Amino acid sequence: MAKKVHIPIQLIIEHRAIxxxxxxxxxDWIRDQKVALISGSGKTRKVTEEIIDVISGQASAIQVMTCEDNTLDTINELERKVLEDTPDMIFGVGGGKALDVSKVVGTRSNVPVVLFPTAISSDAICSPVAVIKMLNKSTSIGVKMPQGVVIDLDILASCPPRLMSAGIGDLLSNKSALFDWDLAHRAGKEEMNTFARLMANNAVDSFLNVLNREEVDPSRLMKTAAESLIMSGIAMSIAGSSRPCSGSEHLISHAMDYHCGAKALHGEQVAIGVLFAQHLQGKREKVERLLPYYEKLSLPTHYEDLGYTREEMLRAVRKAPSMRNRYTIFNEFELTDETIDKMLDEVYPDHARNRYQLTGSSAG
Structure with missing residues (x-):
């Protein structure tokens, strides 16, 4: 039976896109229409002003709202403003938090959303999932896919490299996530959507193919990373869950958030989680090792570079399986503290330290 899948109607990724x-x-969509812009703070405001300059002669009315954070209180307040004078379309402008909040507000108020990412630090730029804070804890909820995505490569090029690294970390995690999904399927725990699987895997391979060229054009690599993260989001929409892009590595990151203070960006933590997940997965069968790409891309290779102690990392791995009712490589092993402690030495050796700098984390 065919399944109805929601994907963006328009995808624009180019220089001077705005x-x-x-x-x-x-x-054309906003001709004589009311548009509400939900914008991040900081540098994002300048981007918002650029968008307003372009659409001011086309839209009948423009309302600008600031997204300070992704808490439920902020979402409720923005939704109240939207419902007081309901717009025909919402433009979400900013980093991951602003995009997620825009998707939630659009879904709850039944208003179509177009996203304008100012960074590609995660696959939030186009996915049916949003991360919000409830009771000081991050929670993933289902949302409608955006109607369109507009990515200005000139804006991405001006972002701190750390944000790009986080986005690539989130992208590379598809490999370990798909291993876990295959594992769950073989164990009879979950159905496999082969089309979603293919798309999530091809998203990573497309990026790695560009990276593996003799001469790598930074602009081309950035554009491919954005395209691949969007493909990942669509894969999740096809699957009806985050399964194609979220496995044991994401459980480790969630545990770092919940039990160790959420000291780094989501994609950075996921990148660290991938290394542990692949180490464990390699004990079951051959896996495609990603560490050589980490070194080429200057991704984090040690938890201490993200501000976590050994005790916190051990706790994150120990708590990871309980973060979600999802069958992963963790279900194949009985991991004691002693075993985890030994694996930490194997996965994160001393020479992997001090390769990554925690600078420039604001996504606007």
Whole structure:
């Protein structure tokens, strides 16, 4: 039986994408329509002003709201403002938090959303999932996919390298996540959507193919990373869950958030989790090792570079299996503290320290 899948109607990834917005279908959508912009703070405000300059002659009314954080209180307040004078479309502008909040507000108020990412630090740029804070804890909830995504490569190029690293960390995790999904399927725990699996795997391979070229064009690599993260989001929409892009490595990151203070960006923590997950997965069968790519991309290879202690990392791995009712490689082993402690030495050796700098974390 065919399944109805929601994906964006318009995807624009180019240099000067905002300046050229008037040439696109997105511009046609807002003719004589009311537009609400949900914008991150900081540098994102400048991007928001650029968008307003372009659409001011096309939209009938423009309302600008600031997203300070991704808490439920902020979401409720923004939804109240939207419902007081319901717009025809919401433009979400900013980093992961602003995009997630825009998706939640759009879903709850039944208003279509177009996203304008100012960074690609995770696959939040186009996914049916949003991360919000409830009772000071991060929680993933289902949302409608955006109607369109507009990515200005000139804006991405000006972002701190750390944000790009986090996005690539989130992208590479598809490999370990798909291993876990295969494992769950063989164990009879979950159905496998082979099309979603193919898309999530191809998203990573497309990026790695560009990375493996003799001469790597940074602009091309950035564009491919954005395209691949969007493909990952669509894979999740096809699967009806985050399974194609979230496995044991994400459970480790969630445990780092819940039990160790959430000291780094999501994608950075996931990148660290991938290394442990693949180490464990390699004990069951041959896996595609990603560490050589970490070194080429300057991704974090040691938890201490993200501000975590050995005790915290041990706790994160120990708590990871309980973070979600999801069958992963963790279900194949009985891991004692002693075993985990030994594995930490194997996965994160001393020489892997001091290769990554925690600077430039604001996504606007």
């Amino acid at each position: 300046a050229h917005l008037f040439k696109t279908k997105v511009y």
